Amino acid sequence: MTSLSVVVPAYNEGEGLREFQRRVAAVFDTLDLDCSVLYVDDGSRDDTWSVMESLRAADGRVATLKLSRNFGKELALTAGLDHVDADAVVVIDADLQDPPELIADFVAKWREGYDVVYGTRASRAGETAFKKFTSAAFYRVMERMTDLPIPRDTGDFRLMSRRAIDALKQLRERQRFMKGLFTWVGFPQASIVYDRDPRFAGDSKWNYWRLWNFALEGITSFSSFPLRLATYVGVVAALVAFVFGIVVFAKALIFGDPVRGYPSLMVVVLFLGGVQLMALGVIGEYLGRTYVESKQRPLYLIDRHHPPRSGDR
Structure with a gap:
């Protein structure tokens, strides 16, 4: 039956x-x-x-x-x-x-x-x-x-x-x-x-905390998009920093504008540091999954x- x-x-x-x-x-x-x-x-x-x-x-x-x-x-x-x-x-x-x-x-x-x-x-x-x-x-x-x-x-x-x-x-x-x-x-x-x-x-x-972790589990299980996104964000951040550096250099060279010091430096450092930490966090999520799978419990x-x-x- x-x-x-x-x-x-x-x-x-x-x-x-x-x-x-x-x-x-x-x-x-x-x-x-x-x-x-x-x-x-x-x-x-x-x-x-x-x-x-x-x-x-x-x-x-x-x-x-x-x-x-x-x-x-x-x-x-x-x-x-x-x-x-x-x-x-x-x-x-x-x-x-x-x-x-x-x-x-x-x-x-x-x-x-x-x-x-x-x-x-x-x-x-x-x-x-x-x-x-x-x-x-x-x-x-x-x-x-x-x-x-x-x-x-x-x-x-x-x-x-x-x-x-x-x-x-x-x-x-x-x-x-x-x-x-x-x-x-x-x-x-x-x-x-x-x-x-x-x-x-x-x-x-x-x-909501468990649901958030569950969502991360689903995304990292079936998609590598967060890793790709971290790459894109890093490229964009590097381009923005490069263009900003050219603008600052040109203004100082052509117009004699003094380069702003501490405030602008802190903004750039914190922005790039945040992007790097976010990328490391994404990589850590995937690395953690690999670590758990490797133990074969x-x-x-x-x-x-x-x-x-x-x-x-």
């Missing part, structure tokens, strides 16, 4: 998991597939793991995976994808902003021949105008800075076929930007537009893994 697995990474989501399971189980009951769900506890500090275990005890279709510590959502998601073996896999967050009921529509598109079916957000309820603006700006910046056609306004919520998952498993880089990796593997892809709901319970784990470590209770499925 054709199988479907749902991978749910979670960090401190104990408050909403029971409602999530109720809704996803109702979806499973409508599908003519062998369905299961894998909950991944990314080192939560609340009762997330105990709730996951209680859900597994109540439903034989539930599997649980506990990481040894908090590795971050991208690696928790990778761990989940590494531990499912199904014909199709759905990735969804536990906060119920992405409706599980849409899984049935994803499956229908998959059966039409698409290997990747992703949800595109038409609206984002419960989020500030500033967050919506920065999110939209990020996708558009990524679109211009890379050759990778990352879909706009699209998160991790998607269905992937077995061959797409197998292709994704070959990408073992340590610092991962999953939205880019999902797109990079290619294969026929389709979009389903939906309205995103507010969080069912709890608070978002993504503050495991992507994640597992504390416990409990598969579905096959006799109760």
Whole structure:
């Protein structure tokens, strides 16, 4: 029988998991597939793991995976994808902003021949105008800075076929930007537009500082444009300094104007110093990524893994 697995990474989501399971189980009951769900506890500090275990005890279709510590959502998601073996896999967050009921529509598109079916957000309820603006700006910046056609306004919520998952498993880089990796593997892809709901319970784990770092991760993972930009800025700064030097020399030689001293010198020094530090920072970002990759540490470590209770499925 054709199988479907749902991978749910979670960090401190104990408050909403029971409602999530109720809704996803109702979806499973409508599908003519062998369905299961894998909950991944990314080192939560609340009762997330105990709730996951209680859900597994109540439903034989539930599997649980506990990481040894908090590795971050991208690696928790990778761990989940590494531990499912199904014909199709759905990735969804536990906060119920992405409706599980849409899984049935994803499956229908998959059966039409698409290997990747992703949800595109038409609206984002419960989020500030500033967050919506920065999110939209990020996708558009990524679109211009890379050759990778990352879909706009699209998160991790998607269905992937077995061959797409197998292709994704070959990408073992340590610092991962999953939205880019999902797109990079290619294969026929389709979009389903939906309205995103507010969080069912709890608070978002993504503050603006983490979102900023996440954006840097995405840009440096799939684009060398910042390095090229640093080169362009350096060339322009050198040209401006050269022209300014000629102007100052000509004025002093022809008109006898005294060369201004301390103020103009400080402006030039601070400007060029700032440009150099910015370029070094950009280079450092890429060098840091190379350093992390060179250590070849495991992507994640597992504390416990409990598969579905096959006799109760």
